[in-house]
């Protein structure tokens with residue numbers, strides 16, 4: 001139960017909060033995503049097939065998870081002595097894989113600090129194929145709930161944006177807190193106004 005709560009609930013809710021914060025900071029993207037949802041769904045509930053056709057929504061979520069990966073670090077313990085490139089890894093040491101830093105490293109991303117969902121548009125798949133995109137980990141311990149999390153996020157965002165206008169209530173900070181999951185320094189405060 002604890003695994004489900006931390007691994008599943010805290011991560012998905014943090015990611016939704018970051019995505020809403022990014023939309024509040026970039027109103028032109030907010031209106032483009034809302035338009036994509038309106039045109040594609042025409043007020044109806046999404047089906048599984050349609051979820052993957054919302055390319056801007058998918059790109060928005062990928063970019064939000066890149067800039068603000070809720071699981072901002074992954075840890076491992078070396079069971080045996082090993083070697084990674086030029087580094088000798090002694091037995092029993094703890095290794096921290098800094099996902100947040102990898103997601104902002106200029107070797108892997110152009111203009112890494114800029115919020116640009118377009119980098120995931122076009123030929124790229126959902127989830128993206130770039131191995132430096134690892135909000136759900138990688139390899140044999142890849143997140144078991146990845147598809148559930150992505151689907152939950154899409155359905156919540158679609159439902160919210162179909163029904164409400166979103167606007168900030170006061171200033172929005174970009175500061176982060178590196179706690180169990182990556183959190184905003186100050187949670188965004190926003191207003192929901194029903195769409196007629």
Ligand code: HEM
Nearest residue numbers: 007008011012015070071074135136137141143144145149
């Ligand atoms: C945005 C949401 C989520 C993020 C960012 C996320 C992130 C991650 C990451 C990075 C790992 C790998 C940890 C490691 O390698 O040590 C992981 C593993 C795991 N996640 Fe998620 N997760 C999310 C949602 C979920 C959900 C919804 C569930 C289940 C309901 C879930 C269940 C798990 C489980 C059981 C593992 C362990 C897999 C294993 O060790 O074989 N996660 N998650």
